Amino acid sequence: MQTKTSTDFSTIVKARRSVRVYDQNHAFDHSSVERALKLAILAPNSSNMQLWEFHRIKTEEKRKELARCCLGQSAARTASEMVVFVTRHDKWKKRAAFNLDLVKKAYDNAPNEKKARQAVSYYQKLIPMFYRRDWTGLSFLLKKLAVFLIGIKKPMIREVSAAHQKVVMHKSAALAAMTFMYAMKAEGYDTCPMEGFDSKRIKKMLKLPKGTEINMVVSCGKGLPEGIYSERVRLPFEEVVKEEK
Ligand SMILES: Cc1cc2nc3c(=O)[nH]c(=O)nc-3n(C[C@H](O)[C@H](O)[C@H](O)COP(=O)(O)O)c2cc1C
Incomplete structure:
Protein backbone atom coordinates (compact mmCIF):
# COMPACT_ATOMS: atom_id res chain seq x y z
CA MET A 1 0.00 0.00 0.00
CA GLN A 2 1.33 3.44 -0.87
CA THR A 3 1.17 6.08 1.82
CA LYS A 4 0.68 9.74 0.95
CA THR A 5 4.29 10.48 1.87
CA SER A 6 5.67 7.84 -0.47
CA THR A 7 3.50 9.15 -3.30
CA ASP A 8 4.80 12.67 -2.69
CA PHE A 9 8.36 11.44 -2.63
CA SER A 10 8.03 9.47 -5.85
CA THR A 11 6.53 12.56 -7.51
CA ILE A 12 9.64 14.54 -6.54
CA VAL A 13 12.02 11.80 -7.65
CA LYS A 14 10.27 11.48 -10.99
CA ALA A 15 10.09 15.23 -11.55
CA ARG A 16 13.77 15.93 -10.82
CA ARG A 17 15.87 16.23 -13.94
CA SER A 18 19.31 17.62 -14.59
CA VAL A 19 18.46 21.03 -15.99
CA ARG A 20 21.09 22.88 -18.02
CA VAL A 21 19.30 26.17 -18.76
CA TYR A 22 17.65 28.30 -16.09
CA ASP A 23 15.40 31.33 -16.33
CA GLN A 24 17.70 34.18 -15.40
CA ASN A 25 14.77 36.60 -15.11
CA HIS A 26 13.13 34.55 -12.37
CA ALA A 27 13.23 36.13 -8.91
CA PHE A 28 15.08 33.25 -7.27
CA ASP A 29 14.33 32.68 -3.60
CA HIS A 30 17.77 32.08 -2.05
CA SER A 31 16.21 31.03 1.25
CA SER A 32 15.11 27.81 -0.52
CA VAL A 33 18.80 26.84 -0.75
CA GLU A 34 19.24 27.36 2.98
CA ARG A 35 16.19 25.19 3.72
CA ALA A 36 17.41 22.49 1.31
CA LEU A 37 20.89 22.51 2.86
CA LYS A 38 19.35 22.11 6.31
CA LEU A 39 17.85 18.86 4.99
CA ALA A 40 21.04 17.88 3.15
CA ILE A 41 23.08 17.83 6.36
CA LEU A 42 20.66 15.19 7.65
CA ALA A 43 21.91 12.80 4.96
CA PRO A 44 23.51 9.59 6.16
CA ASN A 45 27.27 9.88 6.36
CA SER A 46 30.11 7.58 7.27
CA SER A 47 30.49 7.22 11.07
CA ASN A 48 28.71 10.57 11.43
CA MET A 49 32.10 12.17 10.77
CA GLN A 50 30.48 14.79 8.51
CA LEU A 51 33.70 15.38 6.60
CA TRP A 52 31.90 17.69 4.23
CA GLU A 53 31.27 21.35 3.65
CA PHE A 54 28.82 23.20 1.44
CA HIS A 55 29.89 26.47 -0.17
CA ARG A 56 27.12 28.71 -1.44
CA ILE A 57 27.96 30.84 -4.46
CA LYS A 58 25.39 33.60 -4.73
CA THR A 59 26.82 36.86 -6.05
CA GLU A 60 26.93 37.45 -9.79
CA GLU A 61 30.67 37.99 -9.72
CA LYS A 62 31.36 34.71 -7.88
CA ARG A 63 28.85 32.81 -10.01
CA LYS A 64 30.65 33.98 -13.15
CA GLU A 65 33.99 32.92 -11.68
CA LEU A 66 32.64 29.49 -10.73
CA ALA A 67 30.93 29.06 -14.13
CA ARG A 68 34.36 29.59 -15.74
CA CYS A 69 35.75 26.87 -13.43
CA CYS A 70 32.85 24.66 -14.58
CA LEU A 71 34.23 24.93 -18.10
CA GLY A 72 31.55 27.45 -19.10
CA GLN A 73 28.73 24.86 -18.95
CA SER A 74 25.33 26.48 -19.44
CA ALA A 75 24.03 24.77 -16.27
CA ALA A 76 26.57 26.90 -14.43
CA ARG A 77 26.41 30.06 -16.58
CA THR A 78 22.65 30.47 -16.21
CA ALA A 79 22.30 29.37 -12.57
CA SER A 80 20.80 31.63 -9.91
CA GLU A 81 22.94 30.03 -7.21
CA MET A 82 25.47 27.22 -7.03
CA VAL A 83 26.54 25.00 -4.17
CA VAL A 84 29.97 23.41 -4.09
CA PHE A 85 30.04 20.13 -2.18
CA VAL A 86 33.47 19.68 -0.62
CA THR A 87 35.13 16.81 1.25
CA ARG A 88 37.36 17.75 4.19
CA HIS A 89 39.79 15.07 5.22
CA ASP A 90 41.77 17.75 7.09
CA LYS A 91 38.94 18.00 9.65
CA SER A 161 44.24 3.32 1.92
CA ALA A 162 44.15 7.11 1.43
CA ALA A 163 42.24 6.43 -1.81
CA HIS A 164 39.63 4.51 0.16
CA GLN A 165 39.34 7.35 2.68
CA LYS A 166 38.50 9.57 -0.27
CA VAL A 167 35.87 7.15 -1.54
CA VAL A 168 34.27 7.10 1.91
CA MET A 169 34.14 10.90 2.12
CA HIS A 170 32.87 11.30 -1.44
CA LYS A 171 30.08 8.76 -0.87
CA SER A 172 28.77 10.77 2.08
CA ALA A 173 29.08 14.12 0.29
CA ALA A 174 27.22 12.71 -2.73
CA LEU A 175 24.39 11.53 -0.50
CA ALA A 176 24.12 15.07 0.87
CA ALA A 177 24.12 16.42 -2.70
CA MET A 178 21.31 14.05 -3.65
CA THR A 179 19.26 15.02 -0.60
CA PHE A 180 19.86 18.66 -1.52
CA MET A 181 18.67 18.18 -5.11
CA TYR A 182 15.45 16.48 -4.02
CA ALA A 183 14.86 19.16 -1.41
CA MET A 184 15.32 21.87 -4.07
CA LYS A 185 12.82 20.09 -6.32
CA ALA A 186 10.37 20.05 -3.41
CA GLU A 187 10.97 23.82 -3.16
CA GLY A 188 9.91 24.15 -6.80
CA TYR A 189 13.42 24.59 -8.20
CA ASP A 190 15.67 22.67 -10.55
CA THR A 191 19.27 21.59 -10.23
CA CYS A 192 22.14 20.08 -12.17
CA PRO A 193 24.94 18.08 -10.56
CA MET A 194 28.29 18.73 -12.22
CA GLU A 195 31.65 17.00 -12.17
CA GLY A 196 32.87 18.75 -15.30
CA PHE A 197 35.04 21.35 -13.59
CA ASP A 198 38.59 22.43 -12.87
CA SER A 199 38.96 21.32 -9.25
CA LYS A 200 42.28 23.14 -8.80
CA ARG A 201 40.73 26.47 -9.78
CA ILE A 202 37.65 25.92 -7.60
CA LYS A 203 39.83 25.08 -4.59
CA LYS A 204 41.82 28.25 -5.19
CA MET A 205 38.63 30.30 -5.54
CA LEU A 206 37.22 28.92 -2.27
CA LYS A 207 40.62 29.18 -0.55
CA LEU A 208 40.45 25.52 0.43
CA PRO A 209 43.45 23.91 2.11
CA LYS A 210 45.40 20.88 0.93
CA GLY A 211 43.59 17.58 1.44
CA THR A 212 40.16 18.96 0.56
CA GLU A 213 38.41 17.79 -2.59
CA ILE A 214 35.53 18.99 -4.70
CA ASN A 215 32.80 16.36 -4.72
CA MET A 216 30.26 18.04 -6.95
CA VAL A 217 28.99 21.44 -7.97
CA VAL A 218 25.20 21.70 -7.98
CA SER A 219 23.65 24.56 -9.90
CA CYS A 220 20.17 25.78 -8.99
CA GLY A 221 17.48 27.86 -10.61
CA LYS A 222 14.08 27.92 -12.26
CA GLY A 223 14.52 25.52 -15.14
CA LEU A 224 13.43 26.38 -18.65
CA PRO A 225 11.91 23.66 -20.90
CA GLU A 226 14.94 23.88 -23.20
CA GLY A 227 17.12 23.09 -20.17
CA ILE A 228 16.07 19.44 -20.40
CA TYR A 229 18.16 18.06 -23.23
CA SER A 230 16.47 14.70 -23.76
CA GLU A 231 13.90 12.20 -22.54
CA ARG A 232 14.92 10.40 -19.38
CA VAL A 233 16.16 6.94 -20.33
CA ARG A 234 17.30 4.21 -17.95
CA LEU A 235 18.45 0.62 -18.46
CA PRO A 236 15.77 -2.05 -17.98
CA PHE A 237 15.08 -2.61 -14.26
CA GLU A 238 15.98 -6.33 -14.52
CA GLU A 239 19.40 -5.51 -15.93
CA VAL A 240 20.50 -3.57 -12.85
CA VAL A 241 18.42 -5.04 -10.02
CA LYS A 242 19.48 -8.56 -9.08
CA GLU A 243 17.72 -10.75 -6.58
CA GLU A 244 20.07 -13.17 -4.85
CA LYS A 245 18.49 -16.59 -4.48
C1 LIG B 1 28.34 12.84 -10.40
C2 LIG B 1 27.60 13.48 -11.56
C3 LIG B 1 28.25 14.38 -12.36
C4 LIG B 1 27.58 15.02 -13.39
N1 LIG B 1 28.22 15.98 -14.13
C5 LIG B 1 27.54 16.67 -15.06
C6 LIG B 1 28.16 17.76 -15.72
O1 LIG B 1 29.31 18.12 -15.47
N2 LIG B 1 27.42 18.44 -16.61
C7 LIG B 1 26.13 18.12 -16.89
O2 LIG B 1 25.52 18.80 -17.72
N3 LIG B 1 25.51 17.09 -16.29
C8 LIG B 1 26.18 16.37 -15.36
N4 LIG B 1 25.56 15.35 -14.68
C9 LIG B 1 24.15 15.05 -14.95
C10 LIG B 1 23.97 13.71 -15.67
O3 LIG B 1 24.36 13.84 -17.00
C11 LIG B 1 22.50 13.31 -15.53
O4 LIG B 1 22.21 13.09 -14.17
C12 LIG B 1 22.16 12.03 -16.33
O5 LIG B 1 22.29 12.25 -17.69
C13 LIG B 1 20.73 11.56 -16.04
O6 LIG B 1 19.77 12.57 -16.29
P1 LIG B 1 18.76 13.11 -15.17
O7 LIG B 1 19.58 13.64 -14.03
O8 LIG B 1 17.97 14.20 -15.83
O9 LIG B 1 17.91 11.97 -14.73
C14 LIG B 1 26.22 14.70 -13.66
C15 LIG B 1 25.57 13.77 -12.83
C16 LIG B 1 26.25 13.18 -11.79
C17 LIG B 1 25.52 12.24 -10.88
Missing part, protein backbone atom coordinates in the same frame (compact mmCIF):
# COMPACT_ATOMS: atom_id res chain seq x y z
CA TRP A 92 38.95 14.36 10.74
CA LYS A 93 40.49 15.01 14.17
CA LYS A 94 37.97 17.74 14.99
CA ARG A 95 35.01 15.68 13.83
CA ALA A 96 36.23 12.58 15.67
CA ALA A 97 36.54 14.72 18.82
CA PHE A 98 32.99 16.01 18.28
CA ASN A 99 31.66 12.46 18.14
CA LEU A 100 33.88 11.26 20.96
CA ASP A 101 32.52 14.01 23.18
CA LEU A 102 28.96 12.84 22.47
CA VAL A 103 29.61 9.16 23.06
CA LYS A 104 31.65 9.91 26.19
CA LYS A 105 28.64 11.68 27.67
CA ALA A 106 26.56 8.58 26.98
CA TYR A 107 29.32 6.46 28.52
CA ASP A 108 29.47 8.65 31.66
CA ASN A 109 25.74 8.08 32.13
CA ALA A 110 26.01 4.32 31.66
CA PRO A 111 29.65 3.15 32.12
CA ASN A 112 28.62 -0.50 32.27
CA GLU A 113 26.86 -0.44 28.94
CA LYS A 114 28.85 -2.45 26.38
CA LYS A 115 27.50 -0.28 23.52
CA ALA A 116 28.72 2.95 25.17
CA ARG A 117 32.20 1.46 25.78
CA GLN A 118 32.39 0.28 22.18
CA ALA A 119 31.36 3.70 20.86
CA VAL A 120 34.12 5.42 22.85
CA SER A 121 36.71 2.96 21.58
CA TYR A 122 35.40 3.42 18.03
CA TYR A 123 36.06 7.19 17.96
CA GLN A 124 39.18 6.95 20.11
CA LYS A 125 40.95 4.11 18.29
CA LEU A 126 39.32 2.83 15.11
CA ILE A 127 38.46 6.17 13.49
CA PRO A 128 41.96 7.65 14.05
CA MET A 129 43.44 4.42 12.68
CA PHE A 130 41.33 4.75 9.54
CA TYR A 131 41.76 8.48 8.84
CA ARG A 132 45.40 8.99 9.91
CA ARG A 133 47.81 9.54 7.02
CA ASP A 134 51.56 9.87 7.02
CA TRP A 135 53.93 10.66 4.19
CA THR A 136 56.11 7.57 4.75
CA GLY A 137 53.20 5.20 4.07
CA LEU A 138 54.09 3.31 7.25
CA SER A 139 50.68 3.80 8.88
CA PHE A 140 49.08 2.35 5.74
CA LEU A 141 51.27 -0.78 5.94
CA LEU A 142 50.41 -1.21 9.62
CA LYS A 143 46.72 -0.80 8.83
CA LYS A 144 46.93 -3.38 6.04
CA LEU A 145 48.60 -5.82 8.39
CA ALA A 146 46.06 -5.23 11.18
CA VAL A 147 43.15 -5.65 8.75
CA PHE A 148 44.67 -8.86 7.39
CA LEU A 149 45.19 -10.35 10.84
CA ILE A 150 41.76 -9.37 12.16
CA GLY A 151 40.18 -10.52 8.88
CA ILE A 152 41.46 -14.09 9.33
CA LYS A 153 38.96 -14.70 12.12
CA LYS A 154 36.09 -12.31 11.44
CA PRO A 155 34.61 -10.03 8.77
CA MET A 156 36.66 -6.83 8.53
CA ILE A 157 36.75 -3.70 6.39
CA ARG A 158 39.57 -4.22 3.88
CA GLU A 159 39.71 -0.78 2.29
CA VAL A 160 42.06 1.37 4.37
Whole structure:
Protein backbone atom coordinates (compact mmCIF):
# COMPACT_ATOMS: atom_id res chain seq x y z
CA MET A 1 0.00 0.00 0.00
CA GLN A 2 1.33 3.44 -0.87
CA THR A 3 1.17 6.08 1.82
CA LYS A 4 0.68 9.74 0.95
CA THR A 5 4.29 10.48 1.87
CA SER A 6 5.67 7.84 -0.47
CA THR A 7 3.50 9.15 -3.30
CA ASP A 8 4.80 12.67 -2.69
CA PHE A 9 8.36 11.44 -2.63
CA SER A 10 8.03 9.47 -5.85
CA THR A 11 6.53 12.56 -7.51
CA ILE A 12 9.64 14.54 -6.54
CA VAL A 13 12.02 11.80 -7.65
CA LYS A 14 10.27 11.48 -10.99
CA ALA A 15 10.09 15.23 -11.55
CA ARG A 16 13.77 15.93 -10.82
CA ARG A 17 15.87 16.23 -13.94
CA SER A 18 19.31 17.62 -14.59
CA VAL A 19 18.46 21.03 -15.99
CA ARG A 20 21.09 22.88 -18.02
CA VAL A 21 19.30 26.17 -18.76
CA TYR A 22 17.65 28.30 -16.09
CA ASP A 23 15.40 31.33 -16.33
CA GLN A 24 17.70 34.18 -15.40
CA ASN A 25 14.77 36.60 -15.11
CA HIS A 26 13.13 34.55 -12.37
CA ALA A 27 13.23 36.13 -8.91
CA PHE A 28 15.08 33.25 -7.27
CA ASP A 29 14.33 32.68 -3.60
CA HIS A 30 17.77 32.08 -2.05
CA SER A 31 16.21 31.03 1.25
CA SER A 32 15.11 27.81 -0.52
CA VAL A 33 18.80 26.84 -0.75
CA GLU A 34 19.24 27.36 2.98
CA ARG A 35 16.19 25.19 3.72
CA ALA A 36 17.41 22.49 1.31
CA LEU A 37 20.89 22.51 2.86
CA LYS A 38 19.35 22.11 6.31
CA LEU A 39 17.85 18.86 4.99
CA ALA A 40 21.04 17.88 3.15
CA ILE A 41 23.08 17.83 6.36
CA LEU A 42 20.66 15.19 7.65
CA ALA A 43 21.91 12.80 4.96
CA PRO A 44 23.51 9.59 6.16
CA ASN A 45 27.27 9.88 6.36
CA SER A 46 30.11 7.58 7.27
CA SER A 47 30.49 7.22 11.07
CA ASN A 48 28.71 10.57 11.43
CA MET A 49 32.10 12.17 10.77
CA GLN A 50 30.48 14.79 8.51
CA LEU A 51 33.70 15.38 6.60
CA TRP A 52 31.90 17.69 4.23
CA GLU A 53 31.27 21.35 3.65
CA PHE A 54 28.82 23.20 1.44
CA HIS A 55 29.89 26.47 -0.17
CA ARG A 56 27.12 28.71 -1.44
CA ILE A 57 27.96 30.84 -4.46
CA LYS A 58 25.39 33.60 -4.73
CA THR A 59 26.82 36.86 -6.05
CA GLU A 60 26.93 37.45 -9.79
CA GLU A 61 30.67 37.99 -9.72
CA LYS A 62 31.36 34.71 -7.88
CA ARG A 63 28.85 32.81 -10.01
CA LYS A 64 30.65 33.98 -13.15
CA GLU A 65 33.99 32.92 -11.68
CA LEU A 66 32.64 29.49 -10.73
CA ALA A 67 30.93 29.06 -14.13
CA ARG A 68 34.36 29.59 -15.74
CA CYS A 69 35.75 26.87 -13.43
CA CYS A 70 32.85 24.66 -14.58
CA LEU A 71 34.23 24.93 -18.10
CA GLY A 72 31.55 27.45 -19.10
CA GLN A 73 28.73 24.86 -18.95
CA SER A 74 25.33 26.48 -19.44
CA ALA A 75 24.03 24.77 -16.27
CA ALA A 76 26.57 26.90 -14.43
CA ARG A 77 26.41 30.06 -16.58
CA THR A 78 22.65 30.47 -16.21
CA ALA A 79 22.30 29.37 -12.57
CA SER A 80 20.80 31.63 -9.91
CA GLU A 81 22.94 30.03 -7.21
CA MET A 82 25.47 27.22 -7.03
CA VAL A 83 26.54 25.00 -4.17
CA VAL A 84 29.97 23.41 -4.09
CA PHE A 85 30.04 20.13 -2.18
CA VAL A 86 33.47 19.68 -0.62
CA THR A 87 35.13 16.81 1.25
CA ARG A 88 37.36 17.75 4.19
CA HIS A 89 39.79 15.07 5.22
CA ASP A 90 41.77 17.75 7.09
CA LYS A 91 38.94 18.00 9.65
CA TRP A 92 38.95 14.36 10.74
CA LYS A 93 40.49 15.01 14.17
CA LYS A 94 37.97 17.74 14.99
CA ARG A 95 35.01 15.68 13.83
CA ALA A 96 36.23 12.58 15.67
CA ALA A 97 36.54 14.72 18.82
CA PHE A 98 32.99 16.01 18.28
CA ASN A 99 31.66 12.46 18.14
CA LEU A 100 33.88 11.26 20.96
CA ASP A 101 32.52 14.01 23.18
CA LEU A 102 28.96 12.84 22.47
CA VAL A 103 29.61 9.16 23.06
CA LYS A 104 31.65 9.91 26.19
CA LYS A 105 28.64 11.68 27.67
CA ALA A 106 26.56 8.58 26.98
CA TYR A 107 29.32 6.46 28.52
CA ASP A 108 29.47 8.65 31.66
CA ASN A 109 25.74 8.08 32.13
CA ALA A 110 26.01 4.32 31.66
CA PRO A 111 29.65 3.15 32.12
CA ASN A 112 28.62 -0.50 32.27
CA GLU A 113 26.86 -0.44 28.94
CA LYS A 114 28.85 -2.45 26.38
CA LYS A 115 27.50 -0.28 23.52
CA ALA A 116 28.72 2.95 25.17
CA ARG A 117 32.20 1.46 25.78
CA GLN A 118 32.39 0.28 22.18
CA ALA A 119 31.36 3.70 20.86
CA VAL A 120 34.12 5.42 22.85
CA SER A 121 36.71 2.96 21.58
CA TYR A 122 35.40 3.42 18.03
CA TYR A 123 36.06 7.19 17.96
CA GLN A 124 39.18 6.95 20.11
CA LYS A 125 40.95 4.11 18.29
CA LEU A 126 39.32 2.83 15.11
CA ILE A 127 38.46 6.17 13.49
CA PRO A 128 41.96 7.65 14.05
CA MET A 129 43.44 4.42 12.68
CA PHE A 130 41.33 4.75 9.54
CA TYR A 131 41.76 8.48 8.84
CA ARG A 132 45.40 8.99 9.91
CA ARG A 133 47.81 9.54 7.02
CA ASP A 134 51.56 9.87 7.02
CA TRP A 135 53.93 10.66 4.19
CA THR A 136 56.11 7.57 4.75
CA GLY A 137 53.20 5.20 4.07
CA LEU A 138 54.09 3.31 7.25
CA SER A 139 50.68 3.80 8.88
CA PHE A 140 49.08 2.35 5.74
CA LEU A 141 51.27 -0.78 5.94
CA LEU A 142 50.41 -1.21 9.62
CA LYS A 143 46.72 -0.80 8.83
CA LYS A 144 46.93 -3.38 6.04
CA LEU A 145 48.60 -5.82 8.39
CA ALA A 146 46.06 -5.23 11.18
CA VAL A 147 43.15 -5.65 8.75
CA PHE A 148 44.67 -8.86 7.39
CA LEU A 149 45.19 -10.35 10.84
CA ILE A 150 41.76 -9.37 12.16
CA GLY A 151 40.18 -10.52 8.88
CA ILE A 152 41.46 -14.09 9.33
CA LYS A 153 38.96 -14.70 12.12
CA LYS A 154 36.09 -12.31 11.44
CA PRO A 155 34.61 -10.03 8.77
CA MET A 156 36.66 -6.83 8.53
CA ILE A 157 36.75 -3.70 6.39
CA ARG A 158 39.57 -4.22 3.88
CA GLU A 159 39.71 -0.78 2.29
CA VAL A 160 42.06 1.37 4.37
CA SER A 161 44.24 3.32 1.92
CA ALA A 162 44.15 7.11 1.43
CA ALA A 163 42.24 6.43 -1.81
CA HIS A 164 39.63 4.51 0.16
CA GLN A 165 39.34 7.35 2.68
CA LYS A 166 38.50 9.57 -0.27
CA VAL A 167 35.87 7.15 -1.54
CA VAL A 168 34.27 7.10 1.91
CA MET A 169 34.14 10.90 2.12
CA HIS A 170 32.87 11.30 -1.44
CA LYS A 171 30.08 8.76 -0.87
CA SER A 172 28.77 10.77 2.08
CA ALA A 173 29.08 14.12 0.29
CA ALA A 174 27.22 12.71 -2.73
CA LEU A 175 24.39 11.53 -0.50
CA ALA A 176 24.12 15.07 0.87
CA ALA A 177 24.12 16.42 -2.70
CA MET A 178 21.31 14.05 -3.65
CA THR A 179 19.26 15.02 -0.60
CA PHE A 180 19.86 18.66 -1.52
CA MET A 181 18.67 18.18 -5.11
CA TYR A 182 15.45 16.48 -4.02
CA ALA A 183 14.86 19.16 -1.41
CA MET A 184 15.32 21.87 -4.07
CA LYS A 185 12.82 20.09 -6.32
CA ALA A 186 10.37 20.05 -3.41
CA GLU A 187 10.97 23.82 -3.16
CA GLY A 188 9.91 24.15 -6.80
CA TYR A 189 13.42 24.59 -8.20
CA ASP A 190 15.67 22.67 -10.55
CA THR A 191 19.27 21.59 -10.23
CA CYS A 192 22.14 20.08 -12.17
CA PRO A 193 24.94 18.08 -10.56
CA MET A 194 28.29 18.73 -12.22
CA GLU A 195 31.65 17.00 -12.17
CA GLY A 196 32.87 18.75 -15.30
CA PHE A 197 35.04 21.35 -13.59
CA ASP A 198 38.59 22.43 -12.87
CA SER A 199 38.96 21.32 -9.25
CA LYS A 200 42.28 23.14 -8.80
CA ARG A 201 40.73 26.47 -9.78
CA ILE A 202 37.65 25.92 -7.60
CA LYS A 203 39.83 25.08 -4.59
CA LYS A 204 41.82 28.25 -5.19
CA MET A 205 38.63 30.30 -5.54
CA LEU A 206 37.22 28.92 -2.27
CA LYS A 207 40.62 29.18 -0.55
CA LEU A 208 40.45 25.52 0.43
CA PRO A 209 43.45 23.91 2.11
CA LYS A 210 45.40 20.88 0.93
CA GLY A 211 43.59 17.58 1.44
CA THR A 212 40.16 18.96 0.56
CA GLU A 213 38.41 17.79 -2.59
CA ILE A 214 35.53 18.99 -4.70
CA ASN A 215 32.80 16.36 -4.72
CA MET A 216 30.26 18.04 -6.95
CA VAL A 217 28.99 21.44 -7.97
CA VAL A 218 25.20 21.70 -7.98
CA SER A 219 23.65 24.56 -9.90
CA CYS A 220 20.17 25.78 -8.99
CA GLY A 221 17.48 27.86 -10.61
CA LYS A 222 14.08 27.92 -12.26
CA GLY A 223 14.52 25.52 -15.14
CA LEU A 224 13.43 26.38 -18.65
CA PRO A 225 11.91 23.66 -20.90
CA GLU A 226 14.94 23.88 -23.20
CA GLY A 227 17.12 23.09 -20.17
CA ILE A 228 16.07 19.44 -20.40
CA TYR A 229 18.16 18.06 -23.23
CA SER A 230 16.47 14.70 -23.76
CA GLU A 231 13.90 12.20 -22.54
CA ARG A 232 14.92 10.40 -19.38
CA VAL A 233 16.16 6.94 -20.33
CA ARG A 234 17.30 4.21 -17.95
CA LEU A 235 18.45 0.62 -18.46
CA PRO A 236 15.77 -2.05 -17.98
CA PHE A 237 15.08 -2.61 -14.26
CA GLU A 238 15.98 -6.33 -14.52
CA GLU A 239 19.40 -5.51 -15.93
CA VAL A 240 20.50 -3.57 -12.85
CA VAL A 241 18.42 -5.04 -10.02
CA LYS A 242 19.48 -8.56 -9.08
CA GLU A 243 17.72 -10.75 -6.58
CA GLU A 244 20.07 -13.17 -4.85
CA LYS A 245 18.49 -16.59 -4.48
C1 LIG B 1 28.34 12.84 -10.40
C2 LIG B 1 27.60 13.48 -11.56
C3 LIG B 1 28.25 14.38 -12.36
C4 LIG B 1 27.58 15.02 -13.39
N1 LIG B 1 28.22 15.98 -14.13
C5 LIG B 1 27.54 16.67 -15.06
C6 LIG B 1 28.16 17.76 -15.72
O1 LIG B 1 29.31 18.12 -15.47
N2 LIG B 1 27.42 18.44 -16.61
C7 LIG B 1 26.13 18.12 -16.89
O2 LIG B 1 25.52 18.80 -17.72
N3 LIG B 1 25.51 17.09 -16.29
C8 LIG B 1 26.18 16.37 -15.36
N4 LIG B 1 25.56 15.35 -14.68
C9 LIG B 1 24.15 15.05 -14.95
C10 LIG B 1 23.97 13.71 -15.67
O3 LIG B 1 24.36 13.84 -17.00
C11 LIG B 1 22.50 13.31 -15.53
O4 LIG B 1 22.21 13.09 -14.17
C12 LIG B 1 22.16 12.03 -16.33
O5 LIG B 1 22.29 12.25 -17.69
C13 LIG B 1 20.73 11.56 -16.04
O6 LIG B 1 19.77 12.57 -16.29
P1 LIG B 1 18.76 13.11 -15.17
O7 LIG B 1 19.58 13.64 -14.03
O8 LIG B 1 17.97 14.20 -15.83
O9 LIG B 1 17.91 11.97 -14.73
C14 LIG B 1 26.22 14.70 -13.66
C15 LIG B 1 25.57 13.77 -12.83
C16 LIG B 1 26.25 13.18 -11.79
C17 LIG B 1 25.52 12.24 -10.88
